[in-house]
Amino acid sequence: MSTRSYLFNCCAKARFIDKPLRPRRAETGRQALTWYYLRISGALMVALVLVHLFLMHYAAAPSTTTSAFVTARWSATGWRAFDGVLLLLALTHGLAGAHGMVRDAVRGPRARAVVDAASIIVGAAFAGLGVAAALSGSPHRLADPPAAYGWVPGVLIGSLVGVATVTYAAIAAVIVVLGWRLARGEPIGRWSYPGQWAFALNRAAGAGILAFLLVHVIDVALFPFAPALYDRTVAAYAMPYLAPMEVGLVAAVLYHALDGLRLMVLEALDRRATALGTPSFVALLVLTATLSLPALAVLLGWRP
Amino acid sequence: MIVRVRRFDPAGRARRGRWQDYRVEPRPMMSVLDALFWILEHDDPTLAFRYSCRAGMCGSCAMVINGQEGLACARRLAQLRSPVSVEPLRSLPVVKDLLVDLRPFFEKYRAVDPFYVGDEASLLGPAPEPAAVPSGDPSRTVVDRQIDCISCGACYSACPVVGLVPDFLGPAALNRAYALAADTRDRAGAERRRRVAEDGGVYACHGVGNCVTVCPVGVNPLLSIQLLRKGAIHR
Numbered sequence: 001m002s003t004r005s006y007l008f009n010c011c012a013k014a015r016f017i018d019k020p021l022r023p024r025r026a027e028t029g030r031q032a033l034t035w036y037y038l039r040i041s042g043a044l045m046v047a048l049v050l051v052h053l054f055l056m057h058y059a060a061a062p063s064t065t066t067s068a069f070v071t072a073r074w075s076a077t078g079w080r081a082f083d084g085v086l087l088l089l090a091l092t093h094g095l096a097g098a099h100g101m102v103r104d105a106v107r108g109p110r111a112r113a114v115v116d117a118a119s120i121i122v123g124a125a126f127a128g129l130g131v132a133a134a135l136s137g138s139p140h141r142l143a144d145p146p147a148a149y150g151w152v153p154g155v156l157i158g159s160l161v162g163v164a165t166v167t168y169a170a171i172a173a174v175i176v177v178l179g180w181r182l183a184r185g186e187p188i189g190r191w192s193y194p195g196q197w198a199f200a201l202n203r204a205a206g207a208g209i210l211a212f213l214l215v216h217v218i219d220v221a222l223f224p225f226a227p228a229l230y231d232r233t234v235a236a237y238a239m240p241y242l243a244p245m246e247v248g249l250v251a252a253v254l255y256h257a258l259d260g261l262r263l264m265v266l267e268a269l270d271r272r273a274t275a276l277g278t279p280s281f282v283a284l285l286v287l288t289a290t291l292s293l294p295a296l297a298v299l300l301g302w303r304p
Numbered sequence: 305m306i307v308r309v310r311r312f313d314p315a316g317r318a319r320r321g322r323w324q325d326y327r328v329e330p331r332p333m334m335s336v337l338d339a340l341f342w343i344l345e346h347d348d349p350t351l352a353f354r355y356s357c358r359a360g361m362c363g364s365c366a367m368v369i370n371g372q373e374g375l376a377c378a379r380r381l382a383q384l385r386s387p388v389s390v391e392p393l394r395s396l397p398v399v400k401d402l403l404v405d406l407r408p409f410f411e412k413y414r415a416v417d418p419f420y421v422g423d424e425a426s427l428l429g430p431a432p433e434p435a436a437v438p439s440g441d442p443s444r445t446v447v448d449r450q451i452d453c454i455s456c457g458a459c460y461s462a463c464p465v466v467g468l469v470p471d472f473l474g475p476a477a478l479n480r481a482y483a484l485a486a487d488t489r490d491r492a493g494a495e496r497r498r499r500v501a502e503d504g505g506v507y508a509c510h511g512v513g514n515c516v517t518v519c520p521v522g523v524n525p526l527l528s529i530q531l532l533r534k535g536a537i538h539r
Contacts, residue, residue, distance in 0.1 A: 031507040104469040104508070185308075186323070187371030187389045190464055195513035199464060263511050270530045271446060277513040 034100045041093040042260040048086045049257055057250050057295045063238035067227035070220075074134070084134040087217065088127055094210035095123045101203065126214060129221040136224035149222070153232040156219050160236065163211045164245045170204075194278045202259045205252035212249055243299055250295040255288045305330045306387035307339050309351065312398040321398075323389075324348075330381055336390060337365050337376035340402070353402040360520065363456025366393055367402050373458035373518040393461035409457050412473045416481035416499060421492040435489040443488050450483040450528050452521045459515035459525050471504030475515035475525030478506060482528035485535065497535050506533045 056062055060069070073079050099119040103112055181188050190196040219233040237246060262280050266273045273280075307326045313319065326343045328334075334342075337355055344351050353376070356364035360378040368391040369379050381388060396404040422435060437444060459475035460466055466474050481500050485493040500506050506529050515525040 029501075029503070031503045031505075032501060035507040101468075104471075107470065185387055185389075187368070187391065189371065190394075190462060190514060192371040193462065193512075193514045193517055195517065196464060199510055199512040266511065267530055267533075270534070271527055274516070274524055274527060277516065 030103075031100065034096050037096050038093060038100075039260070039264060041089050041096070042257070043264070045086065045089040045093060046257050046261065048082065048089070049253060051082075052086060053250060053253060053295075057246070058298060061238070061298050062246055063235055066231050066234055067223055070223055070230075071227075080134045084131050087130040087134065090209075090213055091123060091127055091130065091217070094206065094213060095119050097206050098210055122214075126217045130217040133217075133221045133224055149226055149229060152218070152222060152226075153229050153236070156215055156233050157236040157239075159215045160212075160242055160245070161239075163208070163215070164242055167208060167245065167248065194281050198259065198281045198284075201255060205256040205259075208252050209249070209256060246299055247292060247296045251288055251292040254291050255284065258284055258287060305339070305381060307336075307343065307381075308387045308389045309340075309343070309401065310389070310391040311351075311401050312392065313400055314398060325387065328381075332382075334381045335377050336367075336369055336379045336381060336384070336388065339381055339388070340376060340390070351402075352400040354404075361454065363454035363458075363520075366456035366458045366461070366520070367391065368393060368461065373462045375456065375458075375520045378520055393457050395461055395463075395466045396457065404457075406457060409460050409474065409476070410455075413455065413477045413480060415473060416477050416484075416496060417492060418477070418480045418484070420484060420487065421490055423489070423491055437488060441488070443486065446527065446531065447483055447486045450479055450486075450523055450525075453479055453483070453519075453523045453525075454521055456520065458518045458520060459523075462514035462518040464512055464514070465508060465510055469504070469508050472508040473500070473504055475509075475529070478509070478532060479523060479525040479528040482532045485532065497532065500532050 056065060074083075099115060103115045106112055106115060178188050178191060219230055222230040222233065236242065262284055266276060266280065269276070305328050307328050308323050309326065310321050311324045312321045326347050328339045328342050329346075331338070337353075337358060340351065340353050353367070354364045355377065356362040358365075358377045360375050363375065365376040366373060367376050368374075368389075369376065370384055370389055373393065376390070390402060392398050392402045392404045396406060396408060399405050453476060455476060457476065459479075463472075463475055465472050478500060481496045484490050485496045487493075490496075509526070509529045511526065511530075513526050516527075519525070
């Protein structure tokens with residue numbers, strides 16, 4: 001091809017630049033907004049989350065964080081502000097992630113509008129409940145709980161048992177399906193890639209933390225006006241059926257937080273980190289397991 | 305050597321896919337593609353697959369071998385665990401057996417205008433010297449590697465986000481967008497950056513990295529996506 005005809009060809013192609021080859025998507029910028037928000041809120045939240053984990057899962061068993069514990073803690077305005085900020089960051093971070101996941105998967109403007117509306121309503125309702133509880137500080141009434149709300153702890157405990165059952169069933173299903181395939185010499189799909197595990201664990205951990213957070217916001221909201229009901233709910237954390245979930249929750253929070261930091265560091269290092277994807281994932285798993293051990297020890301009765 | 309092929313026939317009974325085992329007589333240096341030809345010639349003439357150069361250059365024979373994407377012509381049978389399973393690329397409609405319809409992949413590729421756009425002023429005047437980037441130019445350090453892409457679709461198949469987010473352009477298209485946007489001679493860089501910052505572009509990537517693991521020619525699409533995001537941030 002002569003230089004002249006090559007350049008003519010380029011001119012012809014250049015005309016396409018003003019005329020996109022496929023229709024422009026109507027929605028632009030939502031994924032970018034979510035991407036930035038998840039990173040900013042995650043980075044702001046990491047230190048707060050680690051302090052919260054230490055106090056609630058390392059320094060004490062979660063089932064001992066009764067209304068007396070919360071009353072003492074929330075007598076300080078600083079702790080109320082701490083918990084309020086952590087709640088808002090965690091809730092919006094979790095809902096932004098879940099909203100993005102669901103919205104990317106559903107098709108059609110009507111279904112997407114439903115997902116948008118549900119996210120806003122759930123976010124506003126739970127943020128309102130949690131912040132109102134944190135602002136109230138101490139219980140207004142320490143007498144018997146209002147009879148009309150006696151069913152609430154049962155629903156909350158049932159929800160936790162439901163989350164635990166889904167989690168145990170999912171883990172069992174993964175083990176059975178992958179084990180069956182490996183035993184038959186069949187490939188295990190994308191699960192042979194370390195990156196696939198890192199991605200799936202991040203999403204599963206995020207979904208699990210959000211499910212627990214929503215239940216936790218409601219039980220904390222009980223505290224100001226019905227501390228006895230709050231105590232009944234918190235006492236259920238010691239149920240043997242839920243005990244593995246306590247350690248699982250710590251591991252999920254640690255994994256999700258540290259994996260978020262890992263991705264941000266790899267992103268920042270870009271070409272200097274091209275070979276660090278798998279080694280950093282292995283290091284993350286080791287670190288998560290190691291840092292989760294104290295929570296297991298506390299659950300088994302060890303006290304610092 | 306047993307070669308286990310995932311058979312699909314969208315028009316027939318194997319619509320959902322089934323495994324079929326073939327006993328192949330191995331020969332020295334036999335590739336997976338050679339094994340498929342052996343099956344075609346000696347056992348089952350109905351087996352469908354795509355190939356072209358047989359030298360790891362064209363990308364036509366990309367498929368999933370023992371669970372991992374790769375080029376059938378470049379994977380030696382002797383280096384694989386038996387039985388060797390062979391499946392079509394994921395996230396793409398199957399035409400028959402190992403043959404996939406690559407149209408969704410190339411439609412997304414086209415969305416980033418995957419061609420070089422030169423300087424308009426020089427194009428309209430008398431024919432100038434061809435634009436060149438000297439071999440020692442720092443801009444070549446990343447671009448040189450990323451233009452090696454052979455559009456085989458292995459990264460597209462390995463990426464879980466492609467399967468989860470229907471609008472996601474995928475690693476190959478975004479890598480192409482970066483290779484062109486980072487070319488100092490290209491005049492459509494701003495437009496490309498704007499397009500990849502839209503939904504389904506670089507912000508849909510979750511940094512999984514399967515694309516880097518499977519690329520048969522050593523391209524790093526994840527790096528391209530990261531650099532495009534930084535370009536989008538700084539634009």
